[in-house]
Amino acid sequence: MTVEQFDPNNPVTTVQSDVKQTTTLENPAKVIAEQNENAKHVDNAARIGFVSLGCPKNLVDSERILTQLRTEGYDVVPSYNDADMVIVNTCGFIDAAVQESLDTIGEALKENGKVLVTGCLGAKKDEIIELHPNVLGVTGPHAYDEVLAQVHEHVEKPKHNPFVDLIPDQGVKLTPKHFAYLKISEGCNHRCTFCIIPSMRGDLDSRPVGDVLGEAKRLANAGVKELLVISQDTSAYGVDVKHKMDFYEGMPVKTHMKALCEELAKQGIWIRLHYVYPYPHVDDIIPLMAEGKILPYLDIPFQHANKRILKLMKRPGSSDRVLERIKNWREICPELVIRSTFIVGFPGETEEEFEELLDFLREAKLDRVGCFKYSPVEGATANDLPDHVPEDVMEDRLQRFMSVQAEISAQKLQDRIGQEYLVLVDEVNDLGIVGRSYMDAPEVDGKVYLSDDYDAEPGDMIWVQIIHADEHDVWGVRVED
Secondary structure, three states, X not given: OOEEOOOOOOOOOOOOOOOOEEOOOOOOOOOEEOOXXXXXXXXXXXXXXXXXXXXXXXXXXXXXXXXXXXXXXXXXXXOOOOOOEEEEEEOOOOHHHHHHHHHHHHHXXXXXXXXXXXXXXXXXXXXXXXXXXXXXXXXXXXXXXXXHHHHHHHOOOOOXXXXXXXXXXXXXXXXXXXXXXXXXXXXXXXXXXXXXXXXXXXXXXEOOHHHXXXXXXXXHHOOOOEEEEEOOOXXXXXXXXXXXXXXXXXXXXXXXXXXXXXXXXXXXXXXXXXXXXXXXXXXXXXXXXXXXXXXXXXXXXXXXXXXXXXXXXXXXXXXXXXXXXXXXXXXXXXXXXXXXXXXXXXXXXXXXXXXXXXXXXHHHOOOEEEEEEOOOOOOOHHHHOOXXXXXHHHHHHHHHHHHXXXXXXXXXXXXXXXXXXXXXXEEEEOOEEEEEOOOOOOOOOXXXXXXXXXXXXXXXXXXXXXXXXXXXXXXXXXOOO
């Protein structure tokens, strides 16, 4: 029931990894990942440092680049001083993320001197070059081939690589071994006025469904227990290719959200959907959740409830229609958990329109909610709208919003006390087991704690009875088989 002050579609986050990682400074958002402990290294191979910033979609880009680097025989090292070159995969969605990225580039230049820049901020090459003229190269998001070409230009490619087979089938992952992000498309066809993602990542570009399912199978075979399906607009999957038929293991599969979910369900692991735009066909996914095929969890960024503000945002819907759909979804699947994000202080938002948003929260009773103040991102068309809301008013509305949602969250979690849930173990620390139920996505949602219970390993799945809850997290005890 977490209430955040950032957009979970585009946070600047620490990358959690099953590969060893350290940071060169205390800032936890800057991570340099080292190849996993079991990999052998080519003697005298070129060494690459890697800093990954941004959202899960950026994380997947980092994983692909790292996989190719290791396949070609490069070592991936955990510090600036040990690296022959550093690659910084940047985030550029909001001002804070842009500044974080620019600061990280500057730090890498100071500590190492040889730096390549890629990622979303790379779409603003001139801005990067103006501040950091000594970078060796700049590329935009998901520019895998260009990044590798620049690496080859500045760092000698290993002459031989007898260890290619040591790269696991699933590639290098920057998440713990028991969960992984599965990116199904790039870009977005929407033109939300507060967002600049299409200008950085382009229009929707769906991956072939056979490729997606093949990756999912490799991850499941490698021991992944949970796949988090991500894209900028998950429910638009296949729209750009007119939902054409593709093939997976010799069988035809439609490039469509529902068909993808049905096939992913056959892997027998948790399937969690993120960043789902509220198209009508989302209704068709709810029965799959009720049948236990995919997790009863929907991440839908509604952004607001007032019809006029939604129109200014170029977002669909109105609160009445959304509330009716939520009601219908819960009737079909009572265990459904809904996560959403909202913007307060959008240009022109009146007090009455904000109160309408609070009323929507009280009626919708969403399980997980993130909220952030409107940020005038450079290039966003909403910046040209009149009547920008003063900072102090935005802050007041954010706190009021959080207060309302905290009450809702606390009550919903109290209702879970006494119930039993399957929990995926994330870690075991000095205090006990830390895990997540189907209600909890990693990084953005709550945790399940088992105090003074240490008999588990990350990736284990155990049944837990909830005995205590606060506004965000729950505590439980193991249920004996």
